[in-house]
Amino acid sequence: MSRKIGSRYTAHQILGRGSAGTVWLGEGPQGPVAIKLLREDLAADQELVGRFVQERAALLGLNHPRVVGVRDLVVDGNDLALVMDLVRGTDLRTRLERERRLAPQVAVAITADVADALAAAHAAGIVHRDVKPENVLLDVHAPAGPGGAPPALLTDFGIAKLIDAPSRGNGSRVVGTPDYVAPEIVEGLPPRASVDVYALATVLYELLAGFTPFGGGHPGAVLRRHVTERVAPLPGIPDELWQLIHQCLAKAPASRLRASELAARLREQLPALAGHPPLDIDEPEPEPETYGEYGAYEGTPYAAEPYDTSARGVVPLVHGSAPDSTRDTHTSMRVPGADELAGGAHGTARAPRAQGAPRAGSARHRAAERRRRIRLGVTATAVAAALGVGGWLALADGEEGDPAIPSPTESDPSETP
Numbered sequence: 061m062s063r064k065i066g067s068r069y070t071a072h073q074i075l076g077r078g079s080a081g082t083v084w085l086g087e088g089p090q091g092p093v094a095i096k097l098l099r100e101d102l103a104a105d106q107e108l109v110g111r112f113v114q115e116r117a118a119l120l121g122l123n124h125p126r127v128v129g130v131r132d133l134v135v136d137g138n139d140l141a142l143v144m145d146l147v148r149g150t151d152l153r154t155r156l157e158r159e160r161r162l163a164p165q166v167a168v169a170i171t172a173d174v175a176d177a178l179a180a181a182h183a184a185g186i187v188h189r190d191v192k193p194e195n196v197l198l199d200v201h202a203p204a205g206p207g208g209a210p211p212a213l214l215t216d217f218g219i220a221k222l223i224d225a226p227s228r229g230n231g232s233r234v235v236g237t238p239d240y241v242a243p244e245i246v247e248g249l250p251p252r253a254s255v256d257v258y259a260l261a262t263v264l265y266e267l268l269a270g271f272t273p274f275g276g277g278h279p280g281a282v283l284r285r286h287v288t289e290r291v292a293p294l295p296g297i298p299d300e301l302w303q304l305i306h307q308c309l310a311k312a313p314a315s316r317l318r319a320s321e322l323a324a325r326l327r328e329q330l331p332a333l334a335g336h337p338p339l340d341i342d343e344p345e346p347e348p349e350t351y352g353e354y355g356a357y358e359g360t361p362y363a364a365e366p367y368d369t370s371a372r373g374v375v376p377l378v379h380g381s382a383p384d385s386t387r388d389t390h391t392s393m394r395v396p397g398a399d400e401l402a403g404g405a406h407g408t409a410r411a412p413r414a415q416g417a418p419r420a421g422s423a424r425h426r427a428a429e430r431r432r433r434i435r436l437g438v439t440a441t442a443v444a445a446a447l448g449v450g451g452w453l454a455l456a457d458g459e460e461g462d463p464a465i466p467s468p469t470e471s472d473p474s475e476t477p
């Protein structure tokens with residue numbers, strides 16, 4: 061089934077679906093293209109259409125070999141479409157799902173490509189705001205790089221910004237994908253270039269580990285961890301590489317590297333990573349969703365509406381098509397208040413399971429879990445009493461806090477696109 065998009069393009073076949081719309085393989089005057097048709101409700105939003113047209117020059121002007129080029133923007137009747145370069149290959153999420161973890165050299169080569177794309181965008185004054193494996197396309201037809209890594213291209217520039225129009229929320233909502241959202245966004249600060257570097261460091265961690273440093277469970281809990289928890293080290297990678305990841309996951313935006321520096325430093329690491337197999341580490345235990353039985357954190361403190369994990373806001377655009385509900389996509393949630401964030405005890409995020417540690421479900425694990433719950437219950441009650449908070453607390457095991465949490469006034473003067 062083909063359909064016309066504007067007067068110059070024809071969409072032939074669906075390549076994939078995301079939360080903002082459906083991507084089609086299409087044809088234009090200059091040959092094959094990818095056409096992203098935005099969701100009908102987005103296309104019907106007059107303010108969004110205005111912003112779309114406003115962003116036109118910036119989006120069309122971003123030309124870089126590591127960026128999926130936007131060739132045209134089409135506003136035609138009910139259709140709102142982005143015409144893009146066609147990348148023949150797959151997206152990074154699909155590859156990660158297939159392989160679970162990538163060899164460090166491949167992971168670093170792909171990340172360096174994306175850092176190059178971000179450096180170009182930041183230099184042009186564009187913040188991506190939704191860096192994640194779904195938005196990295198791998199060109200499997202181009203010559204491979206170090207370790208056989210396919211060249212990577214970053215796509216979906218400007219979409220998060222378009223969707224985050226003031227009329228689409230009350231200005232105090234987080235728009236993004238929870239696992240990759242920088243802490244300053246959770247705190248309600250405007251997104252600067254450093255949010256992309258944070259998200260990219262999260263992607264690199266995920267490519268190496270097979271899981272994100274702060275992910276798991278309810279999106280509200282994920283957002284809270286970005287602000288209150290320290291990243292657990294990844295065993296088995298060279299220290300220099302870990303230091304890079306750690307620095308780019310700093311809570312303070314100004315402490316992170318610029319995208320151009322990150323790209324250069326990652327490339328320096330590539331020769332030493334040759335031949336390293338993918339890491340052999342266990343995914344951490346899932347956190348319990350609520351801690352009601354010991355009375356400190358119950359329910360879903362961030363979500364204004366119930367969170368439906370089966371829908372995730374994906375709306376089918378094409379009649380008769382089903383949304384891809386398996387994809388973790390954008391979410392829109394209330395930004396937690398300062399008092400809610402202040403209630404979080406600082407700790408280290410879910411650590412990869414150390415050798416010899418009890419497995420989930422084992423008798424040893426259940427006994428350890430019972431001991432932990434009793435300890436947490438006592439600690440939470442004591443902390444709540446001391447702080448006078450009756451709300452919710454982050455129940456991370458009791459380490460000292462990371463002093464690097466940014467103050468609400470902190471800015472990133474080095475990168476202000």
Ligand SMILES: Nc1ncnc2c1ncn2[C@@H]1O[C@H](COP(=O)(O)OP(=O)(O)OP(=O)(O)O)[C@@H](O)[C@H]1O
Binds near residue numbers: 078080096190216
């Ligand atoms: N320029 C392109 N060339 C080839 N395939 C593409 C292109 N852009 C997107 N695709 C394919 O279409 C799929 C859907 O892309 P889309 O950007 O709509 O969603 P997403 O990034 O996976 O999710 P979300 O929009 O929720 O962030 C991608 O996974 C990819 O496989």
